[in-house]
Amino acid sequence: MTEDVRWLSDAEQRAWRAYLRANRMLWSALDQQLQRDSGLPHAYYLILVALSECPDRTSTMSELATLAGTSPSALSHAVGRLEAQGWVSRCRNTGNARIVLATLTDEGFAALAGAAPGHVGEVRRMIFDRLGPEQVAQLAEICSAIAGEDPAWP
């Protein structure tokens, strides 16, 4: 251990621990709701959302990994499952066969639209029903700062 470690202060430790607990509870609740009501894990839902927001609902697999926040290997596994379900299709770029494109199918879009209300309800129940309007604005600013963005970012 080096001598010059700047350990967290009590206030920082409190915030960090609370963040870890909130994150754990939130992820677990979102996952359970989506699994129960729509039969898909939260990580898969995020992949469908990311694709739905791409031009032509299509993305390269490497870009999609960044957008959905998963590792390439986890994404590849998930997209394989989503493809088997008919919600995503994959094809090789005609110009560069190393590039694989993933597309959200109409069926996948319908599945996403069907899952969205329940998911949004759970996000609201776990977060926004528990915060005042000022805290919602504070949360946006804090998270924008952590993400290294201008707070006015949409």
Added chain:
Amino acid sequence: MTEDVRWLSDAEQRAWRAYLRANRMLWSALDQQLQRDSGLPHAYYLILVALSECPDRTSTMSELATLAGTSPSALSHAVGRLEAQGWVSRCRNTGNARIVLATLTDEGFAALAGAAPGHVGEVRRMIFDRLGPEQVAQLAEICSAIAGEDPAWP
């Protein structure tokens, strides 16, 4: 889709999107730092931390899954790896053979102590260097509310 869905307001949408982005960037940074400097994924680090805080540095596997925020199957895989590395040991409860106990070894504790300064430095760089003291307090309150706790919780 039901008619009475309470979709997120613009302010809520902004906060939720920022949260997702911050979370993604934070997890990726913490994972990269730990992998690079200590050769272990963040999820494994959280398991070692959870065990280090249990009485006798020992926990049942089911309790440990809750503490470390992982699924039982992911935990079982991770603890298998940590056991192979000599950082965790497992044994069956003498009274109830169905209960498996995991213990952090001295070597595991030393590994955790070695990894902690770099990890704390990354937590500081990604979060606390980017927030003012008021925001640190706001983050603790917001996260305590999401976790359903009294804000005075340590």
